[in-house]
Amino acid sequence: MILLESLGPEAKALVTDGQEVKAKQVLLRVSGDARSILAVERTLLNILSRMSGIATATRNLVEKLGKRSSRRRSHVLERLHLA
Secondary structure, three states: OHHHHHOOOEEEEOOOOOOOOOOOOOOEEEEOOHHHHHHHHHHHHHHHHHHHHHHHHHHHHHHHHHHHHHOOHHHHHHHHHHO
16 A cells, blocks of 8 residues: 555555455555556556465465474474475
8 A cells, every 4th residue: 555655546455464355355445546546556466466375375374284383383394395
């Protein structure tokens, strides 16, 4: 949102950090000058896509490790490397 607001448009997050979202769910409402919004749109979508992918991969790993996640960090990293 800092990127958006630094260029002029106003943004309101409709979900909280870490909240699970569904397909087609609106995450952010943006208002302001169309030119300013379009200038930052692709960058914001790329950032959102990347961060969503990281969050999904992290959730999948946590689910895969299950209760084993209490093991030492180095052991967990070894297991991930071997997987």
